[in-house]
Amino acid sequence: MFEARLTQGRLLKQVLEAIKDLVTDANFDCAATGFSLQAMDSSHVSLVSLMLRSDGFDHFRCDRSLSMGMNLNNVAKMLKCAGNDDIITMKAEDSGDTVTFMFESQNQERISDFELKLMDIDSEQLGIPDTEYAATVRMPSGEFQRICKDLSSIGDTVIISVTKDGVKFSTNGDIGSANITCRQNTAVDKQEEQTVIDLNEPVQLTFALRYLNSFAKATPLSTSVILSMSKELPVVVEYRIAEIGHIKYYLAPKIEDEEMEENDG
Amino acid sequence: MFEARLTQGRLLKQVLEAIKDLVTDANFDCAATGFSLQAMDSSHVSLVSLMLRSDGFDHFRCDRSLSMGMNLNNVAKMLKCAGNDDIITMKAEDSGDTVTFMFESQNQERISDFELKLMDIDSEQLGIPDTEYAATVRMPSGEFQRICKDLSSIGDTVIISVTKDGVKFSTNGDIGSANITCRQNTAVDKQEEQTVIDLNEPVQLTFALRYLNSFAKATPLSTSVILSMSKELPVVVEYRIAEIGHIKYYLAPKIEDEEMEENDG
Amino acid sequence: MFEARLTQGRLLKQVLEAIKDLVTDANFDCAATGFSLQAMDSSHVSLVSLMLRSDGFDHFRCDRSLSMGMNLNNVAKMLKCAGNDDIITMKAEDSGDTVTFMFESQNQERISDFELKLMDIDSEQLGIPDTEYAATVRMPSGEFQRICKDLSSIGDTVIISVTKDGVKFSTNGDIGSANITCRQNTAVDKQEEQTVIDLNEPVQLTFALRYLNSFAKATPLSTSVILSMSKELPVVVEYRIAEIGHIKYYLAPKIEDEEMEENDG
Numbered sequence: 001m002f003e004a005r006l007t008q009g010r011l012l013k014q015v016l017e018a019i020k021d022l023v024t025d026a027n028f029d030c031a032a033t034g035f036s037l038q039a040m041d042s043s044h045v046s047l048v049s050l051m052l053r054s055d056g057f058d059h060f061r062c063d064r065s066l067s068m069g070m071n072l073n074n075v076a077k078m079l080k081c082a083g084n085d086d087i088i089t090m091k092a093e094d095s096g097d098t099v100t101f102m103f104e105s106q107n108q109e110r111i112s113d114f115e116l117k118l119m120d121i122d123s124e125q126l127g128i129p130d131t132e133y134a135a136t137v138r139m140p141s142g143e144f145q146r147i148c149k150d151l152s153s154i155g156d157t158v159i160i161s162v163t164k165d166g167v168k169f170s171t172n173g174d175i176g177s178a179n180i181t182c183r184q185n186t187a188v189d190k191q192e193e194q195t196v197i198d199l200n201e202p203v204q205l206t207f208a209l210r211y212l213n214s215f216a217k218a219t220p221l222s223t224s225v226i227l228s229m230s231k232e233l234p235v236v237v238e239y240r241i242a243e244i245g246h247i248k249y250y251l252a253p254k255i256e257d258e259e260m261e262e263n264d265g
Numbered sequence: 266m267f268e269a270r271l272t273q274g275r276l277l278k279q280v281l282e283a284i285k286d287l288v289t290d291a292n293f294d295c296a297a298t299g300f301s302l303q304a305m306d307s308s309h310v311s312l313v314s315l316m317l318r319s320d321g322f323d324h325f326r327c328d329r330s331l332s333m334g335m336n337l338n339n340v341a342k343m344l345k346c347a348g349n350d351d352i353i354t355m356k357a358e359d360s361g362d363t364v365t366f367m368f369e370s371q372n373q374e375r376i377s378d379f380e381l382k383l384m385d386i387d388s389e390q391l392g393i394p395d396t397e398y399a400a401t402v403r404m405p406s407g408e409f410q411r412i413c414k415d416l417s418s419i420g421d422t423v424i425i426s427v428t429k430d431g432v433k434f435s436t437n438g439d440i441g442s443a444n445i446t447c448r449q450n451t452a453v454d455k456q457e458e459q460t461v462i463d464l465n466e467p468v469q470l471t472f473a474l475r476y477l478n479s480f481a482k483a484t485p486l487s488t489s490v491i492l493s494m495s496k497e498l499p500v501v502v503e504y505r506i507a508e509i510g511h512i513k514y515y516l517a518p519k520i521e522d523e524e525m526e527e528n529d530g
Numbered sequence: 531m532f533e534a535r536l537t538q539g540r541l542l543k544q545v546l547e548a549i550k551d552l553v554t555d556a557n558f559d560c561a562a563t564g565f566s567l568q569a570m571d572s573s574h575v576s577l578v579s580l581m582l583r584s585d586g587f588d589h590f591r592c593d594r595s596l597s598m599g600m601n602l603n604n605v606a607k608m609l610k611c612a613g614n615d616d617i618i619t620m621k622a623e624d625s626g627d628t629v630t631f632m633f634e635s636q637n638q639e640r641i642s643d644f645e646l647k648l649m650d651i652d653s654e655q656l657g658i659p660d661t662e663y664a665a666t667v668r669m670p671s672g673e674f675q676r677i678c679k680d681l682s683s684i685g686d687t688v689i690i691s692v693t694k695d696g697v698k699f700s701t702n703g704d705i706g707s708a709n710i711t712c713r714q715n716t717a718v719d720k721q722e723e724q725t726v727i728d729l730n731e732p733v734q735l736t737f738a739l740r741y742l743n744s745f746a747k748a749t750p751l752s753t754s755v756i757l758s759m760s761k762e763l764p765v766v767v768e769y770r771i772a773e774i775g776h777i778k779y780y781l782a783p784k785i786e787d788e789e790m791e792e793n794d795g
Contacts, residue, residue, distance in 0.1 A: 074440040081415035081443070098441065109460065110408070112445040114419070143640070150611035154644070175604040176628065178611070180642040195639065339705040346680035346708070363706065374725065375673070377710040379684070 005059040009088030018218035020072040056244025069121035133228040135162040141225040145216035192223035205253040270324040274353030283483035285337040321509025334386035398493040400427040406490040410481035457488030470518040535589035539618030548748035550602040586774025599651035663758040665692040675746035722753030735783040
């Protein structure tokens with residue numbers, strides 16, 4: 001039996017919005033440690049990893065580890081029917097073929113249960129090695145979202161360059177080019193407005209903007225985003241979800257040969 | 266000569282929005298008692314009945330009963346040009362072929378008149394017998410609208426079950442099933458937030474969600490909706506319009522044979 | 531070298547939104563007097579004329595007159611990437627083939643530069659004679675915008691009639707007809723809510739609504755619009771941009787033969 005109750009049901013709604021455009025079908029893994037998901041996007045280019053720790057739920061019970069295959073669009077459809085202030089409880093039998101989402105309004109006057117059919121999904125869990133990164137940038141998540149969106153109107157890829165003074169996002173397209181520079185800024189009082197750079201060595205990597213735009217759908221989950229980068233390694237785009245977990249996206253940088261091929265195509 | 270003046274012109278705008286998706290062309294009936302309309306929807310499945318009593322208007326004159334055929338989309342187009350705070354006056358000659366909508370801004374600085382060509386529409390007035398219903402539910406109209414919309418993302422039909430404790434809305438679809446229960450709740454101070462059940466005997470009926478969604482377009486007209494149901498009889502979905510009248514929708518329940526046919530098709 | 535800095539960067543964004551739907555490609559002219567543009571719309575029916583005076587900028591330098599050909603949609607794309615409170619600086623070399631738009635956030639923490647490729651565009655400057663007009667109407671720009679939009683739902687052309695008491699906008703269409711009258715009104719305190727008519731002789735002219743709707747895209751630039759009209763002359767629809775300049779649209783009236791041809795077509 002699996003049962004997990006979250007007073008801040010809105011978090012679950014936002015989590016689904018943050019991954020459903022990237023991943024179509026995926027297994028959610030329930031274990032004593034928490035509720036998690038790891039999946040490649042449908043074009044097998046990026047990876048998303050979600051962890052909601054059991055201690056972050058208001059009630060969490062998982063007698064036996066379970067892997068529940070779901071179509072994320074269908075989950076999102078059901079969670080859209082929860083009010084933003086509803087309490088959400090997820091429930092599943094150990095050997096059942098459904099998962100139930102229960103929504104309670106705060107005054108208990110409306111109670112809904114939505115039962116979703118589970119599906120069998122093949123998946124393999126990838127081991128992601130813990131790495132020390134050459135550069136880490138923490139910046140307002142809304143700023144990162146807007147930069148990715150703005151640059152997408154000019155070009156398809158972004159070059160992210162981190163130095164000790166700031167982080168520069170650059171693109172190139174048919175109509176011209178663009179550079180947006182955010183300076184390191186730790187002076188403001190509010191942590192969520194800070195741009196903080198932790199640098200071992202300067203790094204410059206190129207990424208496809210459309211994946212970063214998909215990752216930025218997680219913006220409502222956190223006021224800050226953390227970008228971790230090293231030469232030739234996938235960037236990690238991380239959103240921490242207050243007191244319960246995180247969602248991390250991994251995307252390999254483009255290397256020059258790839259870019260050339262793309263331009264030929 | 267027909268002339269009717271309504272200070273709260275916004276009501277007329279909302280009335281049109283509440284019926285124009287259901288009915289394409291219809292006759293508005295003007296009589297000494299008021300301004301009314303009765304029409305089947307274009308697929309002849311549901312019926313809408315509007316009554317605006319003459320005493321609810323700020324000025325009302327109707328020398329001779331008139332039946333004025335209008336395309337409701339065209340009426341809605343014209344009424345959209347009235348400001349929300351405009352005073353609206355409708356005018357027609359006894360044997361004319363147009364109706365005029367006059368809009369006055371509150372400071373009288375802008376005056377508009379929109380003249381619509383009338384059309385000949387065949388229609389027969391159905392007699393709707395007054396019935397005692399097995400169950401009546403009064404609930405917040407916004408809640409009803411949201412439930413119908415939410416369930417439509419899962420299934421095509423809704424089973425409405427009323428007991429003395431509450432009303433349950435259930436659906437079934439390819440991806441799973443859903444139940445939403447609203448408990449009877451007369452404790453809250455504001456009448457418009459109450460859910461009140463008046464029960465002679467428990468009733469359970471099945472309806473096509475798409476019609477209920479159309480009916481729910483009347484939500485801005487009233488904070489409450491009243492559902493009246495009896496076994497094998499059409500449900501009445503009623504929105505009372507403060508101090509002037511009402512709009513009532515009638516929809517026959519689905520019976521099992523019908524459902525089977527649909528599933529076969 | 532051309533360089534122009536505008537603290538109220540939002541004005542430039544709004545200017546582009548006001549002309550990009552009407553004009554595809556156009557030359558911006560930089561001179562010691564200011565930054566200007568004059569262009570016919572793509573169907574060669576209306577003319578738009580923009581003037582931003584050099585003294586309205588916070589910094590303005592123009593060593594040599596320049597004519598810079600740009601695709602207005604591409605300029606608009608870039609300016610959309612400026613925040614509403616950003617300071618915008620335009621820069622170009624005398625013989626370069628690009629223009630740079632630089633955006634600075636108010637706290638200087640984000641600096642963006644967008645470089646647009648220039649294009650060669652043939653254009654001829656039309657001399658517009660200064661004329662005394664038979665009638666001038668100053669009215670709230672939002673009111674004018676709404677009237678043009680409302681009448682477009684009924685007909686394709688508008689007859690504007692100015693008398694000493696007010697201005698009347700009329701249209702005719704398949705479903706009926708409409709008249710909207712705005713009375714002269716100089717009593718209200720706020721100049722931007724006034725409707726003021728300056729009349730030498732009554733005038734009545736017919737225009738295509740779709741051009742007026744395009745002109746009304748300039749509404750965010752000014753609380754008032756000024757319509758200047760004389761018999762058989764193009765109307766001037768003018769939006770004054772506080773302390774820096776104006777945008778003027780010219781549109782020839784329809785004459786009866788034209789209308790007939792249209793109705794035949």
